[in-house]
Amino acid sequence: VGEDELEDPYEKIGAELVKEVAKKTDDVAGDGTTTATVLAQALVREGLRNVAAGANPLGLKRGIEKAVEKVTETLLKSAKEVETKEQIAATAGISAGDQSIGDLIAEAMDKVGNEGCHHRRRKATPSGSSWNSPRVMRF
Numbered sequence: 552v553g554e555d556e557l558e559d560p561y562e563k564i565g566a567e568l569v570k571e572v573a574k575k576t577d578d579v580a581g582d583g584t585t586t587a588t589v590l591a592q593a594l595v596r597e598g599l600r601n602v603a604a605g606a607n608p609l610g611l612k613r614g615i616e617k618a619v620e621k622v623t624e625t626l627l628k629s630a631k632e633v634e635t636k637e638q639i640a641a642t643a644g645i646s647a648g649d650q651s652i653g654d655l656i657a658e659a660m661d662k663v664g665n666e667g668c669h670h671r672r673r674k675a676t677p678s679g680s681s682w683n684s685p686r687v688m689r690f
Contacts (some may be wrong), residue, residue, distance in 0.1 A: 582646055617625060636661050 557563045569591050576587035594615065602608050633642050636657045644653025 569593070 554603070558568060569588055572587050572591040576582075576584050598608075601611055603625040608645055614667055638655035639660055640650070640653045642653070643656035644650035647653055647656070
């Protein structure tokens with residue numbers, strides 16, 4: 552069901568909220584939109600259930616905000632830097648769902664470094680399966 556097909560204004564607000572959660576997740580992390588959408592749906596469902604049972608909506612909101620803060624803090628503490636080419640390949644392969652893509656990403660990062668490459672005003676022309684510019688690779 553599309554958002555414009557919803558007649559209930561509260562359902563439209565909910566659909567808009569879930570779309571915003573997915574968009575912000577994609578903008579910030581580039582991944583995890585399905586997980587974020589499922590979590591948002593669970594929060595809304597449980598929140599509505601609690602409000603229907605008599606919970607204070609503002610108290611519930613404050614509780615959710617405190618929980619988000621604590622979870623974020625815990626995740627940041629447990630996060631590990633991905634430093635080696637092998638770690639980059641493994642992480643990128645898991646994220647892409649394809650280890651060969653992870654290997655390509657690790658190879659590209661090995662060539663250009665963690666900060667990427669800077670544009671040079673030099674003409675790069677194809678030469679076989681590579682380019683004649685040292686900073687351009689074929690994928």
